[in-house]
Amino acid sequence: MTVLARLDHVTRRFGEVLAVDDVTLDIHSGSILGLLGPNGAGKSTVLTMLQGLRKPTTGTVTLFGGSPGDYRMRQKLGGTPQETALPPTLRVGEVIDFVGRHFDDPLSTAAVAEEFGLGELLKRQTGALSGGQKRRLSVALAFVGQPRLVLLDEPTTGLDVDARRTLWDAVRRQHDRGATVVVTSHYLEEIEALAERVVVMGHGRVIADDTVTAVINQVSLRQVRLVTDQPDRVSGLPGVVGRDQGDNGSTTFYANDSDRLIVELVRSGIPFTDLTVRGATLEEAFLTLTGATDAASGEHVRSAQKEMNR
Amino acid sequence: MSTLTPTPTGTAPGSRAPVLGGRTGILALTLVHARIILVETFRIPAALIGSLVFPGLSLLFFVVPQRTVADNPEFATQAVIALSVFALMSNSLFSFGLNISANREQPWDPYLRTLPVPGVSRVLGQICSTGLMGLVSILPVIAIGALFTAAEASVLGVLAGIVALGISALPFMFIGISIGYSMSSKAAIAVVQIVMFGLAFAGGLFLPPYLFADWLDTLSKFLPSRQAREFVIWAVQGGELEPWVWIGILVWTAATFALALLLFRRDEGRRYR
Numbered sequence: 001m002t003v004l005a006r007l008d009h010v011t012r013r014f015g016e017v018l019a020v021d022d023v024t025l026d027i028h029s030g031s032i033l034g035l036l037g038p039n040g041a042g043k044s045t046v047l048t049m050l051q052g053l054r055k056p057t058t059g060t061v062t063l064f065g066g067s068p069g070d071y072r073m074r075q076k077l078g079g080t081p082q083e084t085a086l087p088p089t090l091r092v093g094e095v096i097d098f099v100g101r102h103f104d105d106p107l108s109t110a111a112v113a114e115e116f117g118l119g120e121l122l123k124r125q126t127g128a129l130s131g132g133q134k135r136r137l138s139v140a141l142a143f144v145g146q147p148r149l150v151l152l153d154e155p156t157t158g159l160d161v162d163a164r165r166t167l168w169d170a171v172r173r174q175h176d177r178g179a180t181v182v183v184t185s186h187y188l189e190e191i192e193a194l195a196e197r198v199v200v201m202g203h204g205r206v207i208a209d210d211t212v213t214a215v216i217n218q219v220s221l222r223q224v225r226l227v228t229d230q231p232d233r234v235s236g237l238p239g240v241v242g243r244d245q246g247d248n249g250s251t252t253f254y255a256n257d258s259d260r261l262i263v264e265l266v267r268s269g270i271p272f273t274d275l276t277v278r279g280a281t282l283e284e285a286f287l288t289l290t291g292a293t294d295a296a297s298g299e300h301v302r303s304a305q306k307e308m309n310r
Numbered sequence: 311m312s313t314l315t316p317t318p319t320g321t322a323p324g325s326r327a328p329v330l331g332g333r334t335g336i337l338a339l340t341l342v343h344a345r346i347i348l349v350e351t352f353r354i355p356a357a358l359i360g361s362l363v364f365p366g367l368s369l370l371f372f373v374v375p376q377r378t379v380a381d382n383p384e385f386a387t388q389a390v391i392a393l394s395v396f397a398l399m400s401n402s403l404f405s406f407g408l409n410i411s412a413n414r415e416q417p418w419d420p421y422l423r424t425l426p427v428p429g430v431s432r433v434l435g436q437i438c439s440t441g442l443m444g445l446v447s448i449l450p451v452i453a454i455g456a457l458f459t460a461a462e463a464s465v466l467g468v469l470a471g472i473v474a475l476g477i478s479a480l481p482f483m484f485i486g487i488s489i490g491y492s493m494s495s496k497a498a499i500a501v502v503q504i505v506m507f508g509l510a511f512a513g514g515l516f517l518p519p520y521l522f523a524d525w526l527d528t529l530s531k532f533l534p535s536r537q538a539r540e541f542v543i544w545a546v547q548g549g550e551l552e553p554w555v556w557i558g559i560l561v562w563t564a565a566t567f568a569l570a571l572l573l574f575r576r577d578e579g580r581r582y583r
Binding site: 048051052053071072073074075077079080081082085086087089090094098099101102103104125145 | 333334338339342346349350353354416417418420421423424425426427428429
């Protein structure tokens with residue numbers, strides 16, 4: 001496996017904000033790598049540094065053995081504009097053709113249109129496309145130059161289920177033909193459908209780097225909500241990784257295994273009332289695992305992070 | 311259907327020298343970018359009217375009715391030249407200043423920066439397309455000048471004048487680029503207008519400099535607009551070229567080019583804090 005791109009102890013600040021904090025990451029050829037994390041975790045900043053749009057504050061970013069700031073290094077790199085970015089007066093065919101002219105060995109406009117279902121739309125101005133069509137065109141542009149490495153930033157945000165599946169299929173077909181793909185998302189479902197390896201980011205740091213299955217097990221949290229006057233004791237029970245203080249006197253605890261937590265809770269004899277259990281959303285799992293819950297549970301979150309860093 | 315073939319591993323695909331010619335050379339990419347800018351511009355024809363028609367109208371309203379100027383071949387020719395300089399200057403300032411600052415706020419521009427295209431091709435593409443528009447915008451000025459005033463110039467003089475216009479427009483382009491890369495589009499509109507009218511009045515493009523007070527005349531000689539006016543008049547009508555004209559153009563071109571390059575390199579798109 002060749003390393004196509006590498007981040008070596010990369011830190012990027014925006015003024016006071018630390019967007020990426022000492023990230024080291026190798027992107028190997030041949031895989032689909034999912035970059036998962038809540039908004040503001042630093043996923044997009046990592047991509048923009050790989051594209052040469054931003055320079056790291058410290059550390060080095062390498063693309064195909066060179067600097068991503070050198071335009072020649074980007075000859076085999078594919079990326080997507082945001083859906084709102086397409087110049088509204090240009091026609092679909094003109095945009096594909098324009099992008100293709102930058103590459104030594106591009107796919108033909110007709111081939112791209114066929115692959116991404118844009119054949120009927122080539123004469124249309126991009127301003128007249130629907131959201132889903134714009135998104136398909138944006139993703140298609142990433143593959144026009146027959147790239148070795150493709151960076152997709154939230155490729156299906158805002159699309160309905162069908163449109164999302166169609167796009168995933170197209171991305172998988174391109175991957176089968178040899179493109180290495182890095183896809184960012186805050187949908188676990190999307191990462192599950194596409195990726196083989198997942199890197200979870202939170203607060204600018206890599207908090208997990210593993211296979212999809214392993215990461216899913218780590219981020220599948222359950223919420224246990226109850227009213228108790230001894231929340232610290234509950235937090236101390238095995239398996240609790242975080243907690244949130246509710247407004248109505250209740251406390252929400254996050255645990256990987258809620259059944260076991262309740263057994264432990266009953267066994268401990270801590271008084272409680274109003275028990276409810278439900279699955280945590282991915283966002284909630286992230287917030288817990290990345291230490292954004294209230295300060296009281298900080299210690300548990302840190303231990304959870306350590307666990308994930310192993 | 312074409313297929314994606316992975317290139318042999320271990321070789322960096324980008325490890326070749328920058329090339330001028332060829333399919334993805336600097337020249338080809340310059341044309342690709344110039345063309346797409348023109349296509350985009352012409353899709354909204356109303357946007358063209360401002361830069362294409364305004365200088366011609368100015369000549370028609372401000373110069374043609376003043377028969378003392380319009381009937382005097384020397385003054386009329388100078389008025390036509392001054393408005394041609396104005397046409398090119400406003401075109402350069404507006405299309406660079408506003409396009410660049412507006413584009414930096416659109417996510418399309420950051421996308422273009424991720425494509426394998428050197429910055430020089432994008433800037434040259436902008437200059438070629440703007441240059442062509444500038445050339446078109448002085449055609450009505452020349453036509454109105456020839457038909458309704460006593461302005462006169464030899465064919466060779468006109469050609470020399472167009473070359474001189476192109477050279478003396480460089481500082482305006484670089485000022486426009488600097489404005490585009492240093493502020494938001496709303497600020498850029500205001501600044502471009504102030505710079506444009508300031509340079510136009512003080513540079514003798516609306517009122518001939520012989521009507522100026524001495525202090526204004528002295529100040530005027532330090533401005534790129536006044537230098538451009540004198541330079542083109544010299545190219546068309548002949549006579550003597552005073553050193554402050556060409557030295558001024560050289561200094562302004564070098565200084566504004568350095569500033570534009572600095573701001574372009576520093577730019578990472580619009581920053582929100």
